[in-house]
Amino acid sequence: MTLARDRAALPMKSIRQQYGETLLSLGAQRDDFVVLTADLMYATGIETFGAAYPGRLFNLGIAEQNMTGVAAGLALSGKLPVISGYAAFTALRAVEQAKLDAAYNGVKVILTGQSAGLSYGVGGPTHQSLEDVAIMRSIPGMIVLVPSDAVEVDACLRAALHHPVAVPIYIRLGRGPEWTFNDPGQPFEIGKAVRLRDGCDLTLVANGSMVVEAVLAADALRDSGIAARVLNLHTVKPLDVAALQQAARQTPAMIVVEEHSVIGGLGAAVLEALAEVPHGPIRRIGIADIFPPIGPSHDLRASLGLCAENILAQALDLLGRT
Amino acid sequence: MALTFQPLSGEALVDMARLNRIDTARMFMAAGNGHFGSCFSCADIVTVLYFATMRLNPSKPDWSDRDRFLLSKGHAAPTLYSALIRRGFIPEDWIAEYETHVGSRLMTHPSRRYQAGVDASLGSLGHGLSIGVGMALAARLDDRDYQTYVLMGDGEIHEGSVWEAAMSAAKFGLGTLVGIVDNNGLCVDGRTDEVMPLGALVDKWQSFGWEVSRVDGHDLGALQQVLAPRRGKGQTRPRMVIADTVKGKGVSFMEDVRSWHSDAISEAQFALALAELGAVP
Numbered sequence: 001m002t003l004a005r006d007r008a009a010l011p012m013k014s015i016r017q018q019y020g021e022t023l024l025s026l027g028a029q030r031d032d033f034v035v036l037t038a039d040l041m042y043a044t045g046i047e048t049f050g051a052a053y054p055g056r057l058f059n060l061g062i063a064e065q066n067m068t069g070v071a072a073g074l075a076l077s078g079k080l081p082v083i084s085g086y087a088a089f090t091a092l093r094a095v096e097q098a099k100l101d102a103a104y105n106g107v108k109v110i111l112t113g114q115s116a117g118l119s120y121g122v123g124g125p126t127h128q129s130l131e132d133v134a135i136m137r138s139i140p141g142m143i144v145l146v147p148s149d150a151v152e153v154d155a156c157l158r159a160a161l162h163h164p165v166a167v168p169i170y171i172r173l174g175r176g177p178e179w180t181f182n183d184p185g186q187p188f189e190i191g192k193a194v195r196l197r198d199g200c201d202l203t204l205v206a207n208g209s210m211v212v213e214a215v216l217a218a219d220a221l222r223d224s225g226i227a228a229r230v231l232n233l234h235t236v237k238p239l240d241v242a243a244l245q246q247a248a249r250q251t252p253a254m255i256v257v258e259e260h261s262v263i264g265g266l267g268a269a270v271l272e273a274l275a276e277v278p279h280g281p282i283r284r285i286g287i288a289d290i291f292p293p294i295g296p297s298h299d300l301r302a303s304l305g306l307c308a309e310n311i312l313a314q315a316l317d318l319l320g321r322t
Numbered sequence: 323m324a325l326t327f328q329p330l331s332g333e334a335l336v337d338m339a340r341l342n343r344i345d346t347a348r349m350f351m352a353a354g355n356g357h358f359g360s361c362f363s364c365a366d367i368v369t370v371l372y373f374a375t376m377r378l379n380p381s382k383p384d385w386s387d388r389d390r391f392l393l394s395k396g397h398a399a400p401t402l403y404s405a406l407i408r409r410g411f412i413p414e415d416w417i418a419e420y421e422t423h424v425g426s427r428l429m430t431h432p433s434r435r436y437q438a439g440v441d442a443s444l445g446s447l448g449h450g451l452s453i454g455v456g457m458a459l460a461a462r463l464d465d466r467d468y469q470t471y472v473l474m475g476d477g478e479i480h481e482g483s484v485w486e487a488a489m490s491a492a493k494f495g496l497g498t499l500v501g502i503v504d505n506n507g508l509c510v511d512g513r514t515d516e517v518m519p520l521g522a523l524v525d526k527w528q529s530f531g532w533e534v535s536r537v538d539g540h541d542l543g544a545l546q547q548v549l550a551p552r553r554g555k556g557q558t559r560p561r562m563v564i565a566d567t568v569k570g571k572g573v574s575f576m577e578d579v580r581s582w583h584s585d586a587i588s589e590a591q592f593a594l595a596l597a598e599l600g601a602v603p
């Protein structure tokens with residue numbers, strides 16, 4: 001399968017760099033938030049924030065459980081803490097603290113998890129994170145956000161900081177350079193899907209790094225006369241059930257694509273949301289119940305079918321157009 | 323209330339600790355069982371905090387300048403509930419509904435969702451000290467002098483997160499943070515030092531950078547001294563109080579008996595316990 005548009009035509013920007021730039025910018029706008037890290041200041045790109053606001057950055061050492069509890073204690077005392085870590089550790093090492101200290105205590109702590117999915121592909125299963133969405137979205141009240149490029153990372157962080165809730169917010173982030181395609185003017189509304197392409201022949205649902213792949217696949221499908229709707233579900237929880245049910249009514253088939261285990265992630269959330277309404281066939285593209293091999297992230301994703309070419313092939317197959 | 327409350331001392335404080343144990347026993351009788359041993363070992367500590375040392379305002383439970391108390395050994399919640407009832411945070415008639423029905427406002431572990439005056443919902447062990455570090459950090463950021471007291475069990479400090487928190491409190495120089503270990507020597511499964519040896523507790527906390535004192539955890543006068551607030555900026559190290567206690571203290575047949583960590587109680591045992599505690603029938 002060939003794509004109508006080459007990814008190489010798109011600019012790239014490092015997610016880590018964007019994260020650091022956004023926090024620095026927000027630091028100047030608001031003085032009510034503090035940042036915590038577990039010896040990942042440089043690795044998560046927040047050294048500039050630390051240099052500008054040394055009194056607002058706390059390095060807890062390599063101790064994520066304590067960091068998360070400390071964040072909850074700060075939040076219980078009126079602060080807005082942002083945890084800056086890797087998804088594998090933010091979401092798994094300190095999951096009980098996220099559940100109890102933050103969610104059960106009813107406080108807003110922003111938990112960010114970089115290097116999620118396969119974005120640190122060469123790190124192997126210790127540093128890859130394929131379960132974090134499943135775990136985080138099962139915690140009562142927890143908001144789960146998965147932005148799709150540097151533009152949306154910026155908008156997502158701003159929206160999360162301003163969001164007036166007393167629940168924790170988990171933000172799943174990549175690591176290195178990713179293709180940038182979102183419109184900087186696109187508002188980021190927590191809980192609201194973004195329709196990136198219109199169409200009634202098929203719906204492609206994606207989040208994170210898979211959104212650009214879904215868009216590229218949709219553009220290629222258009223050349224075959226297939227109009228695919230593309231929904232960017234940057235919010236896994238609370239899920240935009242209305243947009244999904246509308247898509248289920250208006251399009252005969254659906255493919256959900258995510259850089260996460262097929263167990264418990266976006267695909268599972270979509271199936272849960274649509275189980276009780278009529279819908280056509282739904283196919284999921286994600287990571288099977290395996291520990292993936294190591295490899296550079298983009299190549300590794302493609303090797304596992306997490307790419308526009310596979311979405312295109314699956315779409316044609318699903319619609320009987322092979 | 324905060325300004326008019328007269329801290330208790332001497333016999334009045336001793337009597338309040340006795341009433342605390344009676345309230346606790348009544349809650350457990352309502353439920354039919356409870357963590358007697360765990361509650362009675364820390365009843366004196368909690369009584370000193372709530373009736374002699376802490377700065378509180380029961381009419382404003384969320385008052386920013388209140389001293390904080392985190393019951394990290396959350397299974398001793400009835401001890402805290404009694405203090406909250408007798409300081410006027412929550413109504414006395416809640417005692418009868420402890421663990422009795424769906425929607426009971428008093429349950430095995432404290433929850434700020436349901437009980438005014440609870441500073442953090444706790445129960446899973448090893449969480450309180452980290453939350454306390456966060457609260458003490460916030461005090462410093464806001465230039466407030468409230469104290470944050472964190473009560474842990476000796477078995478609880480088997481949890482690794484406690485030692486992560488211990489390091490961070492020393493690193494940040496949190497002089498308003500006071501940790502207390504209710505050192506009753508018993509876990510659920512036996513002697514704490516047999517289940518997992520803790521070694522030299524005082525040396526351990528000192529080597530983690532804490533100022534450590536060791537007291538008889540049932541000597542109310544000694545507890546008053548070591549738990550007194552230090553609000554001056556001169557205190558730059560977190561403080562740890564190792565309180566040597568007896569599990570089940572106050573009821574002879576429960577004292578230092580492993581099974582009374584948590585057990586069912588009969589009517590006869592309940593009557594005997596109340597008699598030993600001097601409850602008016």
